[in-house]
Amino acid sequence: MKVIINARIITGKELIENGKIFIEKDKIISTNKNKKIPQGSEIIDAKGNTVLPGFIEGHTHLTSFPGLLDFKGHIYQNLKGVDKLQKFLYWGTTTVANVGGCSENVILKKLIDEGNLKFCSKLLVGGMMNPTGGHIRGKNADGPWEVRKVVRELISEGVDFIKTSATGGFMWAHEGLGNRDYTYEELSALVDEVHSKGKIVCVHAHANPGLEIAIESGCDVILHGVLIDEKGLEKIKKKGVYYMPTLHITSEKVYKNSSIPEFMREKMKKVNPHHRKSVGIAYKMGVKIAIGTDGGPGDIMNEIYELVKSGIKPIDAIIFATKVNSEIFGISDKVGTIEVGKKADLLIVKGDPLKNIDVLLDNKNILLVMKDGEVFKAETDYKIHLNI
Numbered sequence: 001m002k003v004i005i006n007a008r009i010i011t012g013k014e015l016i017e018n019g020k021i022f023i024e025k026d027k028i029i030s031t032n033k034n035k036k037i038p039q040g041s042e043i044i045d046a047k048g049n050t051v052l053p054g055f056i057e058g059h060t061h062l063t064s065f066p067g068l069l070d071f072k073g074h075i076y077q078n079l080k081g082v083d084k085l086q087k088f089l090y091w092g093t094t095t096v097a098n099v100g101g102c103s104e105n106v107i108l109k110k111l112i113d114e115g116n117l118k119f120c121s122k123l124l125v126g127g128m129m130n131p132t133g134g135h136i137r138g139k140n141a142d143g144p145w146e147v148r149k150v151v152r153e154l155i156s157e158g159v160d161f162i163k164t165s166a167t168g169g170f171m172w173a174h175e176g177l178g179n180r181d182y183t184y185e186e187l188s189a190l191v192d193e194v195h196s197k198g199k200i201v202c203v204h205a206h207a208n209p210g211l212e213i214a215i216e217s218g219c220d221v222i223l224h225g226v227l228i229d230e231k232g233l234e235k236i237k238k239k240g241v242y243y244m245p246t247l248h249i250t251s252e253k254v255y256k257n258s259s260i261p262e263f264m265r266e267k268m269k270k271v272n273p274h275h276r277k278s279v280g281i282a283y284k285m286g287v288k289i290a291i292g293t294d295g296g297p298g299d300i301m302n303e304i305y306e307l308v309k310s311g312i313k314p315i316d317a318i319i320f321a322t323k324v325n326s327e328i329f330g331i332s333d334k335v336g337t338i339e340v341g342k343k344a345d346l347l348i349v350k351g352d353p354l355k356n357i358d359v360l361l362d363n364k365n366i367l368l369v370m371k372d373g374e375v376f377k378a379e380t381d382y383k384i385h386l387n388i
């Protein structure tokens with residue numbers, strides 16, 4: 001048994017000072033402070049530091065656009081994905097949602113779930129589909145019936161959720177952020193079909209009119225919404241839709257990155273203030289906010305930092321990245337909080353991120369990462385607990 005002691009614990013629901021976490025094999029079996037530590041237990045002393053649930057990245061592109069890949073391309077992308085999932089884990093992100101996914105990624109997920117790729121974050125596969133020539137390049141599907149057919153194919157092939165787009169974006173020079181992708185008829189057919197299978201739909205949408213279509217269609221998560229206005233936020237709230245703003249993509253860290261084409265960086269920089277203002281308003285209105293980055297390993301820390309700068313309390317930003325994301329993706333029975341019966345997916349962070357959120361930005365401050373009860377990353381004195 002492993003026992004974490006002297007811990008400030010952000011469970012995902014509450015804050016516990018000087019707590020204990022008892023871990024048997026892959027699960028948390030107790031968080032009772034008064035429980036006696038059994039003899040022979042491995043003690044992990046978290047004194048002065050903070051324990052958080054493993055982060056859940058709600059929006060990354062682990063592999064490149066599936067619609068542009070041939071057989072060899074899929075193999076190459078899956079193998080490259082393994083390397084990225086290792087890096088995600090190194091940043092305390094124990095679960096990753098690949099929103100640019102396809103049925104070929106289901107094989108990768110299976111290998112991780114079976115324990116064959118132990119050093120990777122857990123994977124959720126979002127099957128990507130889109131209108132021909134739309135913003136993204138997954139499986140093409142046009143018209144309500146073809147849309148339903150492709151949803152049926154993707155879900156029967158084992159994807160966890162569906163990702164599509166309702167508007168243009170930053171990526172292509174010819175596109176405007178408000179360009180419409182799917183029509184209302186197509187998108188509502190898509191949502192209806194996905195919901196009939198008990199899955200969710202995440203929709204890329206930046207501005208009206210496409211954004212409005214996405215909200216009206218009954219989708220579950222609006223991604224980005226960089227030009228969303230108060231009216232849009234009110235509709236989101238009324239419908240109970242989650243807003244995953246991905247502030248990372250319009251952050252200074254990205255628009256100052258010279259490896260990104262200039263036309264993209266200009267578009268990103270321009271919308272930066274509006275994007276942040278909208279998120280601040282959404283938070284005050286009580287809109288359900290979720291966390292994704294549209295970035296890579298470690299960028300979830302930048303997303304949390306950006307959210308806090310936009311007026312969100314640090315504890316809430318951490319809850320959005322853990323508990324809330326586990327609820328969206330239907331995995332809250334297993335992960336997302338530090339509670340009895342859940343998988344022991346957690347990290348120990350130096351100091352107190354609630355007092356100083358900046359600690360999350362430096363990987364050296366991620367002192368220990370545990371997934372399914374095993375330690376895969378450790379710094380300083382924690383190195384004795386490494387399983388590798």
Ligand SMILES: [Zn+2]
Pocket residue numbers: 059060061099294
């Ligand atoms: Zn994306």
